[in-house]
Amino acid sequence: MVPYLLKRIAMLLPLLLGITLITFTVIHLAPGEPVEMQTAMSPKITAETRQRLRAYYGLDRPLHVQYGLWLRRIVRLDFGRSFAPDNRPVMDKIKERIPVTLSLNLIALLLEFGVALPIGILAAVRRNSLLDKGLTLFVFLGFAMPTFWLALLLMYFFGVKLEWLPISGLHSLGSNKLTAGAWFLDLAKHLLLPIGVATFGSLAGLSRYIRSTMLEVIGQDYITTARAKGLSERCVILKHALRNALLPVITLLGFSLPGLIGGSVIFETIFAIPGMGQLFFMGVMARDYPLVMGILVIGAGLTLVGNLLADLCYSLADPRIRHGGG
Amino acid sequence: MIGGAIVLLLFACSFFAPFLTPYDPSHLDAWHVLLPPSARHWFGTDELGRDVLTRVLYGARVSLKVGFVAVGIAVFIGTAVGLVAGFYGGWRDSLLMRLVDIMLCFPTFFLILAVIAMLEPSIWYIMIIIGLTGWMGVARLVRAEVLTLREREFVLAARGVGASDLRIIVRHILPNALSPVLVTATLGVAGAILTESALSFLGIGVQPPTPSWGNILTAGKEYIEFAWWLSLFPGLAILVTVLAYNLVGEGLRDALDPRLNR
Numbered sequence: 001m002v003p004y005l006l007k008r009i010a011m012l013l014p015l016l017l018g019i020t021l022i023t024f025t026v027i028h029l030a031p032g033e034p035v036e037m038q039t040a041m042s043p044k045i046t047a048e049t050r051q052r053l054r055a056y057y058g059l060d061r062p063l064h065v066q067y068g069l070w071l072r073r074i075v076r077l078d079f080g081r082s083f084a085p086d087n088r089p090v091m092d093k094i095k096e097r098i099p100v101t102l103s104l105n106l107i108a109l110l111l112e113f114g115v116a117l118p119i120g121i122l123a124a125v126r127r128n129s130l131l132d133k134g135l136t137l138f139v140f141l142g143f144a145m146p147t148f149w150l151a152l153l154l155m156y157f158f159g160v161k162l163e164w165l166p167i168s169g170l171h172s173l174g175s176n177k178l179t180a181g182a183w184f185l186d187l188a189k190h191l192l193l194p195i196g197v198a199t200f201g202s203l204a205g206l207s208r209y210i211r212s213t214m215l216e217v218i219g220q221d222y223i224t225t226a227r228a229k230g231l232s233e234r235c236v237i238l239k240h241a242l243r244n245a246l247l248p249v250i251t252l253l254g255f256s257l258p259g260l261i262g263g264s265v266i267f268e269t270i271f272a273i274p275g276m277g278q279l280f281f282m283g284v285m286a287r288d289y290p291l292v293m294g295i296l297v298i299g300a301g302l303t304l305v306g307n308l309l310a311d312l313c314y315s316l317a318d319p320r321i322r323h324g325g326g
Numbered sequence: 327m328i329g330g331a332i333v334l335l336l337f338a339c340s341f342f343a344p345f346l347t348p349y350d351p352s353h354l355d356a357w358h359v360l361l362p363p364s365a366r367h368w369f370g371t372d373e374l375g376r377d378v379l380t381r382v383l384y385g386a387r388v389s390l391k392v393g394f395v396a397v398g399i400a401v402f403i404g405t406a407v408g409l410v411a412g413f414y415g416g417w418r419d420s421l422l423m424r425l426v427d428i429m430l431c432f433p434t435f436f437l438i439l440a441v442i443a444m445l446e447p448s449i450w451y452i453m454i455i456i457g458l459t460g461w462m463g464v465a466r467l468v469r470a471e472v473l474t475l476r477e478r479e480f481v482l483a484a485r486g487v488g489a490s491d492l493r494i495i496v497r498h499i500l501p502n503a504l505s506p507v508l509v510t511a512t513l514g515v516a517g518a519i520l521t522e523s524a525l526s527f528l529g530i531g532v533q534p535p536t537p538s539w540g541n542i543l544t545a546g547k548e549y550i551e552f553a554w555w556l557s558l559f560p561g562l563a564i565l566v567t568v569l570a571y572n573l574v575g576e577g578l579r580d581a582l583d584p585r586l587n588r
Contacts, residue, residue, distance in 0.1 A: 018428035026441055144568035146520055148527050149543060149561035156550045156557075204572075255430070262433030266524055280436055281528070284443040292440050300431040307431075 004315070008308055015304055020074065023296040024067050027289055070293075079294035084286060090294040093279060098298075100170070101268070101275035104191070105260040108198040109253065116203050120210025125237060127215060135207070143204035147263060151197045151270045158193065166190050168272035194271045198263065202256065209252055213245040220244075247318050254310025258303045329573025336567055340386035349377035351384040352535045360553045370555035373545055378555060381537035382563050388538040389567060392453050392522040393515035399457025401511050404464025409495055409503075411465070412472025423469070426462045434459050435521070442525060447533045452525060456518050464510055471503035509579045516571035523564050539564050 054060045058069060073080065079090035119139060123132045159167035166172060170190050171183075178186060217223065218241055226240045227233075264277035272278070276295060283291035339346065355375030363370045369378035411422040437459050445451045475481060476499070484494050525531030526540025527547075534541055539560040546557030 014424065015428055015431070018424065019431060022428060022432070026437065027444075140569055140572050141565070144516070144520075144565050144572060146523050146527075146540075146543075146561060146564050146568075148524060149557070149564065152543070152547055152550065152557055153561070156554075160551060258431060258433040262435030265435055265439060266528075269528065281439065284439050285530075287444065296432065296436060296440060299433045299436055300428075303431040303433070 005312070008311065012304060012308070016301065019300040019304070020071055020297055021067075023293050023300075024070060026296075027293050028063060028066070074294075074297065079297075080290035082283075082291045083288040084283075084291070090290045093291065094276065094294055094298055097274065097276045097279045100273065101261065101264050101277060102302075104195065104198070104273070104275065105257075105264065107191070108195050108202070109256070109260065111195065111199045112202050112206055113253070115199065116207035116210060119203070119207040121214060121237065121242065123207070123211045124214035124218065139204040139207050142200040142202075145201065147197055147201050147266045148270055150200070151193065151267055154193050154197065155270070165193055167193070170273060194267045194273060197267055198260070201263070202260070205256070206249070206252065210245065210249060213248055214241060217241045217245045247314065250310050250314045250317060254307045257306040258299070261299050261302070327577070329570045329577060332566060332570035333574060336386055336390065336570070339383055340390055343380070343383040343387070347377065347380040347383060349380040351380050351537050352376065360549060360556075362553075363555050369559045370553065372542070372556055373549055373553075378542070378559055381542055382539065382559055385537045385539045385542060385560065386563065386567075388449065388532055388536065389519045389522060389564070392449065392456070393519045393571075395453040396456035396460065396518040396522075397511050397514040399454060400460040400514060401464055401507060402461075403457070404461035405468050405500070405504075405507065407461065407465040408468025409472060409500065412469035413476060413491070413495055413499065419469075422465070426465050429459070429462050432459075435524075438521065438525070439528075439530070442530050447530060449532050449536075452522055452531055453518075456521055460514060460518070463514075464507055467506050467510060468503050471506065472499055475499050475502055505582050509575050509582065512571055512575035512578060516568040516575070519564065519568055519571070 051060070058066055061069075070080075077091055079094075081087050082090050082093060116139075119135050123135045126132050155167045158165045166189055170187060172186050172190075176183075218237075223236060223241055226236045231240075261276065264275055265281050266277070267273070268275045268277035269281050276299070280292065280295045282288075283295065353376060355371070358367075358371050358375045360373055361367055361371040361375075367377050367379065369382060372378055372381070407422050407426070411419040438455050441455050442452060481494060481498055484498050489497075522531055522538065523540035523543070526538045527543050529541075529544060531540055532538035542560040543557060546553070546560065550557050
């Protein structure tokens with residue numbers, strides 16, 4: 001186990017390097033410069049000032065030198081200062097946003113798993129029944145529905161028409177004066193719509209996957225054996241089949257992380273939730289290069305760690321995989 | 327079957343849009359602003375008096391075009407990468423597969439946003455970027471297929487009679503590796519349509535006055551309190567289209583995957 005772990009961690013380094021290289025290339029291949037963005041509107045700024053600004057940000061150096069300098073700083077997790085008027089270090093800005101996005105996505109992921117599991121099992125056990133078809137249609141509706149559209153309709157219906165739920169932010173005005181219980185209730189009310197939307201949208205992938213692995217497992221000989229022993233169908237499905245069907249799901253969960261983080265742009269923008277997605281969208285629109293590059297690297301890095309954790313869980317959960325000697 | 331029928335219907339609608347509706351998609355009519363659905367305007371009119379049904383029909387052109395071109399690019403790159411990695415193996419394989427791993431780490435929508443926002447808004451850029459960020463799944467699939475095909479008798483035979491690498495890849499391996507790609511591509515079209523609509527909704531996709539389902543919804547968001555029809559119909563159009571492509575994809579999967587047909 002330990003050599004395997006070391007090997008995996010050693011593999012992280014080239015991947016991280018690749019992530020930084022792609023991020024850097026993508027941002028610097030794009031035409032237009034942040035300095036132009038800041039100065040084009042103002043006639044008072046002369047060519048000389050513009051040049052000074054470029055030198056200040058290091059944009060006048062050759063690209064490979066810029067990459068080297070940038071890399072040397074991000075090794076120490078220093079992503080530079082934001083181009084936004086507040087001029088704060090990018091890392092500080094990201095740090096306050098990560099917990100919001102990660103915890104939202106984690107709750108959504110748990111909820112997704114909790115709902116997709118019974119759907120997948122039922123659909124597999126009652127394969128091709130009316131129930132299977134109904135559940136399939138339900139999860140596909142969730143996938144096919146554009147997140148922003150569903151969010152819009154729900155916001156209008158529950159927020160504006162019925163006035164049951166708040167439609168933006170994480171807290172009501174003056175919520176810091178509330179008692180702990182009321183504060184939590186307030187937060188939960190704000191989260192209900194965004195998390196509901198995110199969960200509904202991602203049900204399809206997971207539940208269909210569980211359905212197909214369950215179908216595969218149910219066809220195996222040891223399931224027939226279990227049935228032949230006279231075990232109850234419930235025991236066969238939930239104990240013998242489910243355990244084996246769930247193994248590949250662990251890897252899938254690891255892989256769903258980038259999709260979740262990416263999707264957060266949409267619902268964080270719509271629901272005005274101060275997370276990484278919203279920060280990224282604002283940064284992109286303002287051509288805040290250090291911020292955009294910082295979030296890309298950190299987002300991809302988080303996924304890398306997520307995949308590693310998923311693989312480790314997989315090898316711990318499946319006794320057939322033994323990483324002796326790596 | 328139902329999915330296929332809907333997809334065909336969509337193509338027909340977008341192709342024959344000028345004959346299906348008497349209105350022009352960008353004809354402004356200050357006297358008929360934000361009218362609710364009626365016999366004259368089935369889907370109502372928008373904030374500039376344009377007929378929403380007409381704009382939804384023309385919007386289908388954008389969505390279908392984006393779906394096909396973006397997925398075409400993704401399938402082309404993915405297939406090429408998968409073929410080279412699987413056929414040659416060795417350092418080419420390790421290099422390309424690490425590239426796939428790295429690309430898969432990025433939250434795709436972040437990457438797309440970062441590039442799109444820095445370029446001039448254009449439907450071509452959108453198609454290219456969606457394609458460039460969506461080929462990794464295809465590459466893995468094709469590589470896995472090639473790895474099993476490479477050792478099969480007909481490939482060994484072709485090599486035995488002295489066929490060149492290129493000929494073996496194109497004539498013998500590629501045709502046999504393509505069927506799983508078909509499923510992924512169909513599902514990819516659905517994904518590309520969703521991505522384009524999200525970008526247009528955020529205001530950095532297809533630019534008005536060209537109608538796209540996403541940018542009609544941007545206006546719909548502004549007027550949602552007075553004009554529900556402006557939000558409902560383009561959203562339904564996306565929903566039905568994406569659902570149809572998914573049904574087609576699932577149908578293809580069931581037809582092509584012998585393991586599930588016990």
